Amino acid sequence: MELDLGAVRAFVAVAGRRRFGEAADELGLSQQAVSKRIAKLETDLGTTLLRRTPAGAEPTEDGAAFLLPARALLATADQAVDAVRSRRRALRVDVLGTRLATTELVRDFHESTGADVEIITSDGLRSAVPALLRGSVDAAFARVLGPLDPALAHTPVCLDPLHVLVGATHPLAGRREVTMAELAGTTAWMPGNTPGTEWTAWFTDLAAEFALHIETRGPNFGFDHLLDEVARSTTTVTFAGEGVRVPWHPDLVRIPVAPPVPCYPHFLLWRRDNRHPLLPGLVAHLKADYHPPTRRECWLAPPDRHLFAG
Template sequence: MDTEALRSFVRAAEVGRLRHAADELGVTQQAVSKRIAALERELGVRLFTRTARGVELTLDGQAFLPHARSIVAGVERAVTAVRPGSRALRIDVLGLRSAQAVVLHDYWRSRPGTDLDVVTLRVDDPSVVVAAVEAGDVDASFRSVTDPAVLPPDVQMVHAFDSPLELLVGPGHPLASARRLTPPQLRKHRIWVPGIAPRSEWAEFYDQLATDFDLRIDAAGPHFGDQVLLDTLADSADVATLVGARDRYVWPADHDLRRIPIVNPTLAYPLSLILPSRNPHPGLRGVITHLGSLPRLPGAVWLPSWATTPRRGDTANARTAHP
């Protein structure tokens, strides 16, 4: 059934004149008449009778009107749900306690009227996330593709920010009393990072980190969630893990866990934003401006090789992708 014919019928019924309905719909009176006539033929009933004052609904037209209104309203809601600028900005983050979510929350607090929908795609393969951005399932994603050359033409990746890592240990760990640590001091200590998924960006990150600094990074066993990891650290004298400085973790006071910065160089996880190259959601302009205002990490910083090579776009020039 032609939704434009339904819209013409509803408006004509509401204003009582085909000419007035045509003016509001931005078409000719003849076009409205043809649409309604086609609708009547499809339904096999008369919807209007003509009078000296315009048109009046028949009994069939009166019965049909509430259903037609419902269909037109549903179509308008469906279009609004996917039209950039008329719906909430939908951004994917790795987790709701991750550094990306924290930065987005800071942005939202600075602009409390922003209509923002923060989601978590339960996928590890960045190519799946790229496909979701390309299809419009999300407007952007805080993920990275380690080889930007494989990105489709309609998708770009811009640098978001670099997240410094900290060592998280329990009170019985040999490094628990340190105020800061250097990468060489982490050698020979077991760093447990469960949940490193094959083909994920963080799998490549930890591979390079372990190789460059001769670290013992252990991903053995399934990841039963943050609480199990925190409980293990609290009870262990030889297990540590790495967390982002902005990542939010909450543990009982008697766990007495310690977050220790790593410096000289600072070990940083590079975070990128994947978004459409053409017609991105207008709300992304403010997010990208906010990302560009974040302070750079001081001193020497280690980043994986794929984050130190030129990438398509960055937070400084990504605004050129916006209308």
């Protein structure tokens, strides 16, 4: 016999809710329609699946035996439908923040190809990896630290040079560039550096290499608040990548770091078995624009030094 999936779905809903009315609301049907579907399913199977009691509807012994495989059947059917629909939806790309260089890379891909993309923000590697594995995103940008799940592929796509942000009255404000040696002993205020994240680990390595101190004191009220505080101070310093879109501020000065400039590496990650038709194009587009750095150009943190050319 061929099972009617609509009838199976009605049975599973009633078995889960224990009430026909609640199951009907869940399915967007009338109680009468739910009852008719279950009655037909019972006729087809030649058994009673549910019994009505004062407390609601309870599965019979046959109903309890049917319930688990019925749920598995519906899950498989839903996956089959999603496998087709997912090829027609926008490519979902996870980014750490919309102000970062990685978002500009996605925008360039969209404008160059007309590809339909959807930007999703998260908190980096620790949320991107589970999202990729469960299929809620198709690709994600993060700094890769250590081994990844074998189901995931990754490639470097961007190295973002470090810039210094200071207020207009800061002693460095008139400089066209600054060396890392000149910044030795500097305290940089970065309240967004969350313990355990890949970007905080990068700044920890940076501080150790160049005798800096990274201060994370105080609550993080967001990037705009940080810039306001830096702009009005004569002593406060913070860092941002060259590719970070920093909003214009009349009292904020942005100073590039002289080579070899510390560079933050961004990788693209994706699930190897992802079949979204736009994903190969995004990977190829980003790979084409990436060029490995030399030691004269960039300083890379120890975990990232495999990215050097040669």
